Amino acid sequence: MSTITLLDVFIFISTFGWFLLIPIMERIWCIYKQPFWRWGLISDTLYTYQGFALQFLFAASSPIFVEVLLNTSVQLHFFPSDGMGYLQNSLATQPIWVNFIALIFFGEVAFYVAHYFSHKIPFLWEFHRVHHSSVIVDAFSTSRFHMFDRVLFTLPNLMCMAYFGATGEAVMYYFFMRNFMDRYIHSNIDAPRWTHKLMLSSPHFHRWHHSTDPAAQDTNFSGDFIFLDVLFGTAYDPSPKEKAPPREFGEVGYSNNLIVHQFLPFYHLYLKFKEKQSIKALFRLSPSNS
Ligand SMILES: [Zn+2]
Numbered sequence: 001m002s003t004i005t006l007l008d009v010f011i012f013i014s015t016f017g018w019f020l021l022i023p024i025m026e027r028i029w030c031i032y033k034q035p036f037w038r039w040g041l042i043s044d045t046l047y048t049y050q051g052f053a054l055q056f057l058f059a060a061s062s063p064i065f066v067e068v069l070l071n072t073s074v075q076l077h078f079f080p081s082d083g084m085g086y087l088q089n090s091l092a093t094q095p096i097w098v099n100f101i102a103l104i105f106f107g108e109v110a111f112y113v114a115h116y117f118s119h120k121i122p123f124l125w126e127f128h129r130v131h132h133s134s135v136i137v138d139a140f141s142t143s144r145f146h147m148f149d150r151v152l153f154t155l156p157n158l159m160c161m162a163y164f165g166a167t168g169e170a171v172m173y174y175f176f177m178r179n180f181m182d183r184y185i186h187s188n189i190d191a192p193r194w195t196h197k198l199m200l201s202s203p204h205f206h207r208w209h210h211s212t213d214p215a216a217q218d219t220n221f222s223g224d225f226i227f228l229d230v231l232f233g234t235a236y237d238p239s240p241k242e243k244a245p246p247r248e249f250g251e252v253g254y255s256n257n258l259i260v261h262q263f264l265p266f267y268h269l270y271l272k273f274k275e276k277q278s279i280k281a282l283f284r285l286s287p288s289n290s
Pocket residue numbers: 115119128132209
């Protein structure tokens with residue numbers, strides 16, 4: 001008889017739990033009352049299943065499968081085949097907690113860099129703008145990402161995992177944590193802000209990133225841990241006593257349809273090119289609303 005391990009429980013919650021639990025929690029314990037039914041809800045739910053594809057690959061398979069996929073297949077294709085690159089495979093012999101901390105570090109650096117440039121480079125912004133388009137930020141809006149944007153945010157992280165030879169079990173626990181945190185920080189849950197002192201993000205922190213308030217524009221680029229925003233001075237985190245949490249998000253009039261989302265950035269890029277009459281201008285660092 002096979003026994004159920006802790007990892008099995010995590011896989012089950014990761015796959016079915018967060019997706020259902022967080023939307024319930026954000027209705028009970030909310031920052032502001034928000035409607036459940038809104039424009040784009042069906043598309044965002046479908047986006048969630050697009051995210052599930054990655055989730056099933058890494059968080060709901062098996063440690064051996066993850067290792068074969070990342071540390072064998074990807075490594076052999078992209079990195080020195082003798083495994084002798086600088087620090088290559090160095091995580092393979094480390095305990096799980098070292099792997100986990102390293103994965104958080106790689107994940108945050110990859111996310112912060114991709115996210116920063118997605119806001120500052122007009123060409124990338126048009127793809128990332130899809131994620132920012134929902135006028136209601138809730139747990140379902142978490143997964144609204146253009147395909148190109150998703151690859152840009154995920155690929156460098158997976159490459160680091162493969163190069164450093166992260167263990168399959170650590171990768172699975174990492175994705176379990178990410179599946180929770182990503183959905184949690186987009187939720188409307190009135191969670192405590194003291195976690196910011198521990199460098200852990202929260203709905204309060206990430207909702208400023210999505211807000212239309214000019215003071216918060218191009219701030220809070222971090223994913224789940226906020227140390228890079230603190231380090232580089234890009235954190236915007238006024239206390240609710242100082243300033244009420246944001247109420248307005250996204251872009252009124254932007255499509256809420258996931259099929260349209262895949263084409264819209266190309267159309268907007270064409271319009272931007274026509275306006276600026278220069279390809280170079282699309283790659284010059286500038287604020288996201290310019
Ligand atoms: Zn963003």
